[in-house]
Amino acid sequence: MAPETMLQEAQDKSTTKGAQTVARPKGDGVKRDSQTPSTPSKPGPGMRSDSFVFGIPQNGLEHIEREVPVSEPPPLPQNSELTYVGKPTVRYDGPAKATGKGKYTADVHLPGMLYARMVDATIPHGRIVSIDTSAAEKLPGVRAVHVIEHVYGVSELRDPKLETPSRYPIVRYAGQPIAGIAATTQQIADDAAKLVKVQYDTMPFVVERNAARSPDAPVVFPGPADAAGSAGGGGGPKDVPQKGNVHGPQRRLKGDPEKGFADADAVVEAEYFTQVQTHSALETHGFVVDWKPEEVTVYASTQGTSSVRNEFADVFKLPKSKVRVITEYMGGGFGAKFGAGNEGVVAANLSRKANAPVRLMLDRRQEHIVSNRPDSHQKLKIGAKRDGTLTAIQLTSYGTAGVGTGAGTAGPATNLYKCDNLLTEEYDVFINAGPGAAFRAPGHPQGCFAFEQAIDELAVKLKMDPLVLRDKIDESPARRVERQVILERTNWRNRREAGADSGPIKRGMGIAQSVWYRFVNMNSSCEVRVSRDGSVELMSAVQDLGTGTKTILAQIVGEEFGIPPAQVVVRIGDTRYPIGPDSGGSITAGSITPAVRNAAYQARQQLFAAVAPALGTTADNLAMQGGRVVLKNDAGKSYTLKQVTAKLPTDEISARATRAPEYSKDRLTYGGVDYVELAVDTETGRVHIEKVFGAHDCGRPINPTGVISQINGGILQGISYALFEQRIMDPKAGYMLNANLENYKILGAREVPEIEIALVENYIAQSSTDAAGIGESAGIITLAAAIGNAFYNATGVRIRKIPMTPANVLAALGKAQPEVEA
């Protein structure tokens, strides 16, 4: 197999639906974070050569020549020389959120709107014999009932003939959608849902990964089955073998791992276990659909207005021009909210049948079942030379995405460090449980928990400082700077031997590193309008998940026009505007901001051209400087934007731009280094995280405030994953036992440690903004591993299983019987 890496694979995964075009550099398979300026050549037709700021300030910035389309705006200088871009900026919709005025999908009220409830399967596996909706339909207030014909978002048999035809979809997990009911109030819809009688022919089931691997386990699918990916990644490989419930392996081989291990001076080898985590967005999956013959209007709690529009058009055989999707505010997605989903399809059918708008939001139990991060059982072996050079990596992983696929964990092992010999084999294991979905850095928190602990273990074996070992094997210039920041600003230099405390409370510190990839979605367009009164608006279908997209777009337009971001009107989250990228895989900032800047720049150039005669000059003599329009040849003359727009010959001008391709073919990754201090109570088994210091990079940060908010969130989700969260299945009944928010424990205020963040600017000269997302590499990848490493430093014991509940901690410390591994 060619020395292709997870990098390419991950990029492939993000190019689903055929609608996206990812700037996908070919070849150059091992190059990461390339900081080597390429040699300039004579620009081709329609291109020009320009000089861009490049590199990391701590290393000294340089300039690099890039060939770019002539329509591209001039290069931006570094953040310190800009007025709004790169400056901490108040969230554009902060007041609307703080005052409760922001309208989420769950808040949408339309005249005559009906309320719906999803009816779902009460058994984990079986055939539906009959569905009797008559009692529900008779309930006063019920307006429409829809029984599902096809279940979306789950794996499907490669050969459907392996299964006896069935009038209704086969039930493969408890909670699988069966029908929807719309009524005049939510109570009536809920009451009616309880009146639907479903008769099942039950089938044997399995809800534990390990049990499902057994040759005599009940099979979830009677033959090979595959799941589609989503715009957020996730979804496993397709053309792989399947035996029973075991789907795979997806195998990647580079070099000669056997020889690599033979050449090693030190080898570490261990097994690691991670649990299923549910997305648990606070706003559940849901839609309001207003089906009208002339246009279907869909309010969606989604990460991709485009993905919803595409799937509605596909499912209902509608031209896209008749589907409008609106997402003004959305209450969290984390990777699980793309496309129409079963909820959207049911809501649309109900709306069509009832001839009225229908709101269908999942309830909290259903939200726990609709999506999850797969679990893992990983066997990892790493070999190294005495000086730390990695000689071989071998990873075998089994994970369950329920009735879905996409449980691979090889990303960190493949892409974090240089190693010429690598073998990874990833298996998906089907069980009768809800489907996995992309979840903030799919596969990476699991993979990193194993890989970065193994690297730490290697450092112990080689008697090297873990930071020094990483300096040796990590080629990323950004992470090198980040490790230096950690060294200088944390307590790392005072690190003690493992298990140094003699009392029952043991303290320690540890670090772990993350890697994520630069994806770009070319479906990124924007229109900028300028009116004679000086008002400026921007329009794009792109959505803001809470990451602060509205704010960074306002900053970029504000920078071009010399006006504060808050004066820019941001209209996004509506497919009536130019198309926007779906937000998955940290794709949004890097994809849409160049389109926005280009549209703003072009609108400004048009403005200058239109008003120059009235100002008695020419367009090329006008420039924006310090927030004012100046005459280049007469320093004494300057105007406000309003004074200039007042001279417009028409009421309005506008410009529209689509993202230009990446400026270079370099493959880029982002990452971070996170440092943890913790205390382990070896008597109770409780782990207290006391301090986290994160050093992260994401290209050119546009709004450091928003970036830091996201990193805080990634770190806290990572701690929550490492210590608390866990889906618990009842092996006897086949249900999720803790599908609520009191027994599915998520980190709360009292578990929040002191957090400090350092942002490392990294100018990459790839687009007119150099922006990049931070969602994935924000801490969710590293924290479990960093906590594991700190746990070792505190106790002298490796903990290879999360969540680190008191039971698992005491088992790791040899003070209690380990729980049976699921």
Place this chain on the structure above:
Amino acid sequence: MADAPKMEFSRRGFLKGAGITAASTVIESANALARDAKDGLSGPQAVGPDAIPIKLRINGQEHAVTVEPRYTLAQTLRDNLEMTGTKVVCDRGSCSACTVWIDKTPALACMTLAVDAVGREITTIEGLSHGETMHPVQAAFVKHDAMQCGFCTPGMVMSCAALLERNPNPKLSDVKHAVSGNLCRCGTYPKVFAATLDAAQQRGQIADLVTLNTGTERYDGA
């Protein structure tokens, strides 16, 4: 073949079924309203299950609404009165997203029946700001970016503002305690703490510093 077993215990179904004894207050308060609604009625009388007209005093204003006795305050606010600032997340009292004040005390609107809120002073997130002027806690949330997706934010604000009502000079541990029931999935807690402590320090002044749609400001963080 097996009939579908019921998967979940319904709280409201329980309240409804146990109404005679467990929910006697419901009957009492609802009954008072029933008397209001139907002239001439006197003496105790069960109401429901049909909808009955009630009056709720919300943010200083009286709102007439017709609800079934089993309707929660959260649902009544959101669906009947279209005051959607109050969010419903878990719908069973474990996340505090629906926090409102009842007689100035934080309460969970998803665990309060609308009929039980009759005659009480209800304050929602919509009632915390005055026109374009935000409550100091809201202004501080904006200033410190104490939100991401924003779905937990109204509940967080109500909890933090209530803390400052009863303790104008809270310590960090007091803030953590005050929002210990408020779940945030985006992980905004550090900034919620900073915002609330800042609001306590500068009470009454922040609203002037950060008005609606404020532009760029200095970041004082890391």
